[in-house]
Amino acid sequence: MAVCVAVIAKENYPLYIRSTPMENELKFHYMVHTSLDVVDEKISAMGKALVDQRELYLGLLYPTEDYKVYGYVTNSKVKFVMVVDSSNTALRDNEIRSMFRKLHNSYTDVMCNPFYNPGDRIQSRAFDNMVTSMMIQVC
């Protein structure tokens, strides 16, 4: 269902980005990049509050005519950005949330791997498989 999934590190560089190869991937990269500004906005909006009070799920970041971009941020300022197709019958918010939850869980599993250094690109096959399962319904 997702067209593009990206994991952005705290320093705003991508740890993992993958999109369905239908279209020009560069477009998606740009979209994710621009969405980071929105994410930061949202974070700072709640910023004064304690981290606990801040919700992880950011919701719809911004819609374009073709796509909608959703965001999710973890407590360690790792951001998940998901681009979904607008034409797709509107995915309910819950579904997006569950997808982000799955992403977060997989990301945690990746972190648990002692051979993974935080800040490296994510090369875990399990993570890949999970993302594929999320994206596969598009086609």
Added chain:
Amino acid sequence: MEAAAGGGCGSGPPLLSESEQQCYSELFARCAGAASGGPGPGHPETSRVASGAATAAAGPVADLFRASQLPAETLHQITELCGAKRVGYFGPTQFYVALKLIAAVQSGLPVRIESIKCELPLPRFMMSKNDGEMRFGNPAELHGSKVQIPYLTTEKNSFKRTDDEEKQQETQSPTMSPFASPPSSPPHYQRVPLSHGYSKLRSSTEQMHPVPYEGRQPLVQPEGPSSGGPGTKPLRHQASLIRSFSVERELQDNSSSYPDEPWRITEEQREYYVNQFRSLQPDPSSFISGSVAKNFFTKSKLSIPELSYIWELSDADCDGALTLPEFCAAFHLIVARKNGYPLPEGLPPTLQPEYLQAAFPKPKWDCALFDSYSESMPTNQQARDLNRMEKTSVKDMADFPVPTQDVTGDDKQALKSTLNEAVPKDVPEDPATPKDSNNLKARPRSRSYSSTSIEEAMKRGEDPPTPPPRPQKSHSRASSLDLNKVFQPSVPATKSGLLPPPPALPPRPCPSQSEQVSEAELPSQLNRAPSQAAESSPAKKDVPHSQPPSKPIRRKFRPENQSAESQEPSTTISGPASGASVKPHPTVQKQSSKQKKAIQTAIRKNKEANAVLARLNSELQQQLKEVHQERIALENQLEQLRPVTVL
């Protein structure tokens, strides 16, 4: 190169395994037969004989070398190294060295003399003329597979592999050659010692599988996840190899092997894994943390992404820590990877933690339980056995340098200390000890666990070796009561004073019997009640039970002697005096009779102690009644007073 070649060949021909011996001699015969009359087929192992007795013609040799499918440059190097160029001909020595070098290169090792010092598979020659040659290694392997090769190669090992047991412990082949099923003996586990410098592993294991792959293209039936890939991949990896270590290879399969299941862990492998687990984490039922495991597995010199993937596969619950089955699975995957197997897409069913736990239901725990029950562990014999086991384990793990040696060293020391302390304890336990030592030998993997249980048993001091001490335990608890009893006749009226003060020290069972340091108390006791002196002296022995167990054990025989001696003199003062005098006396001579006496006196003392305690009990009951009555009186007063206050 030349120097190395000179040096290499000058140092004598390499030791050959029997299979290699056969193979090479036949090849040599074939090559030389064309030229000269052919050398004697059965060259001795050293092959020192007949150096120069026969030569292999250059032509057939060159053909043979070309058939090995190595690049021409490599072949040149090999011929240089083996010394043929130097001496100008291919004598048996040179030929053998060359063949070993070919095998080494085919396994991916660099073309150097050191490469041939380790265990190598037979070189594979792709010759069109006969399948016999292609299978050449196979019959030899088949032969060799029945034989354990005491192939003591070099130097880098710090341990000596003398026993088969040790070899078995060390040599673990994780998987068999993927292509082993067809030609060579199908359950052909090429056992590779996972000796502890993974570099060893690298050098040894990779040799096996790429080699057969090259030679057996038409015969290959890939098994399991292995496919055409591994042949090239490991070569690529192994190009980075630098050192080759002495590696012991058993061409036989010593374990129940499943030719179709390279992912199945054999018994020996599992043993090895468990030992390694223990070296990292003494408690087999808890985890290895991620960082520890990372350091450990990094030694395998696999690439980080691969290790990361292996971790992903094996850490089933993704908790960042490895339990024992997870650890075994991870280890197995690493070993498989080093052997050239591509990593599976998912965890194979035989490596699942549940499967592993079910398949190997922790016999070591059973053994440990048995050990703790038998309590015969702390014997000299077993100390020796265990120490020997520990030594072998230390040797085994010599190449996992720091952690294992430290741990096993510590274990050994701790074990030694506790065992030494426990030595005199087990006269009655001797019949059990051979059994346990056999168990120990049979289950070396459990030894460290059983040793820990020994230590625990020691520390708990639970099972007293001899019955007589045990009753004295109650005696010890009553020791302070004895004091009170001493006071009581003089002050029967006082109530609070009669309450026995809490025992000075928590009574330690049985080993406390040997405590007799409280000579200061003894005289006071003895002065008051001569009849009780005999009782109190052993009682006092029990009091200072807080002393470490070493003391009681050391003095185990002494209290018996002392008690025996103390009974003899009628005077009480002579008791401690005799005790003091007894100690220096050698008591070894009449130990048995003294022990009998000691037992009898102990029985008597116990009876007396019982009587004393019964009396004490009755007195305490009386006190209790009185106190109850007081309480009732006080409550009545309270009741009377209360209405006054309320109003």
